[in-house]
Amino acid sequence: MNAARHKPVMLREAIAALAPADGGRYLDGTFGAGGHTRALLEAADCRALGLDRDKSAITGGAELVQWAKGRLVLAENRFSSLDEAANDLGFAPLDGVLLDLGVSSMQLDEAERGFSFRHDGPLDMRMGASTLSAADIVNEWSEAELSRAISTLGEEKKARFVARAIVNARKEKPFSRTSELAETVRGAIHGKKTDIDPATRTFQALRMLVNEELQEVAEGLLAAERALKPGGRLAVISFHSLEDRLVKMFFASRGPAPAPSRHLPVTQSLPATFQTLAKKPLTASDEEVRDNPRARSAKLRVGERTHEKARSDDPFAGLLSRYSSLERSGKR
Numbered sequence: 001m002n003a004a005r006h007k008p009v010m011l012r013e014a015i016a017a018l019a020p021a022d023g024g025r026y027l028d029g030t031f032g033a034g035g036h037t038r039a040l041l042e043a044a045d046c047r048a049l050g051l052d053r054d055k056s057a058i059t060g061g062a063e064l065v066q067w068a069k070g071r072l073v074l075a076e077n078r079f080s081s082l083d084e085a086a087n088d089l090g091f092a093p094l095d096g097v098l099l100d101l102g103v104s105s106m107q108l109d110e111a112e113r114g115f116s117f118r119h120d121g122p123l124d125m126r127m128g129a130s131t132l133s134a135a136d137i138v139n140e141w142s143e144a145e146l147s148r149a150i151s152t153l154g155e156e157k158k159a160r161f162v163a164r165a166i167v168n169a170r171k172e173k174p175f176s177r178t179s180e181l182a183e184t185v186r187g188a189i190h191g192k193k194t195d196i197d198p199a200t201r202t203f204q205a206l207r208m209l210v211n212e213e214l215q216e217v218a219e220g221l222l223a224a225e226r227a228l229k230p231g232g233r234l235a236v237i238s239f240h241s242l243e244d245r246l247v248k249m250f251f252a253s254r255g256p257a258p259a260p261s262r263h264l265p266v267t268q269s270l271p272a273t274f275q276t277l278a279k280k281p282l283t284a285s286d287e288e289v290r291d292n293p294r295a296r297s298a299k300l301r302v303g304e305r306t307h308e309k310a311r312s313d314d315p316f317a318g319l320l321s322r323y324s325s326l327e328r329s330g331k332r
């Protein structure tokens, strides 16, 4: 894997947010091509643990490990268990955690991985060891389940038509290639021609389902709360509104309680485990967006860990039960 192929998004802003210090221990939960990790190691005489659920990202990082001369450890793992990984590999407690969500350019560009509607390949989309492939979902899920998932995770307004077209097409022949699915979706969506391929949103929804991405984000944030030391920073770059909503909700629920209202009964508030550095997320500069269109939808949110113990209440219960029933339903 060639490190030059994935341009790290909001690099300057993410490193500034983590404020790496000499002697610090940092965890990059989405190592990818290692762009953010390298910048962290360049910014201070610190150590880093890079995780990625994709084995090829970890093997591709061998050169960076050599370059870092003992300051970088890489492990194939999901960031939902980042606290266990940090403990097991001698990095806990952490001074900083970075999550740069989504897929890498290498994953998208390699046709055999099946993420792309541009290059024909097997309809797979697994970043790492997942049970279901995208083909399993489109060939087995009911029309209603597909429609709901494509509408919610893909934010596709014409999800009903797409789901119906998928179910009709698979009666003739089950889907096995990305090009077959892309053609079916394009055929189901008529409308004004835009720069965005009509298959984009359906492919995104399937990728999020296959890899249980919302569940991973929720669990990853809770794991970071357990692993960070007081004063440690958590920086999350998201590219999808549902992911950003989870991050926003997390920091809101873990932050200081709002001032009590005179009109409401006084309730006991739980201790704040994070302080956010800004209410609004940071976004990429115009210059970066011109240079890297992927940065257009990026949102960076940052929180600093307080001295309070990690909490056990789950701020995602209501929201995730809605989405995880999508991610976990069907024929799984």
Ligand SMILES: C[S@@+](CC[C@H](N)C(=O)[O-])C[C@H]1O[C@@H](n2cnc3c(N)ncnc32)[C@H](O)[C@@H]1O
Binding pocket: 006, 007, 008, 009, 029, 030, 031, 032, 033, 034, 035, 036, 037, 051, 052, 053, 054, 057, 077, 078, 079, 080, 100, 101, 102, 103, 104, 105, 127, 216
């Ligand atoms: C956007 S890329 C990260 C790029 C990286 N920051 C860089 O500078 O090269 C996202 C990476 O996170 C990995 N990933 C996505 N979800 C993950 C998860 N739940 N656990 C671990 N890695 C994950 C993907 O395999 C991919 O390599």
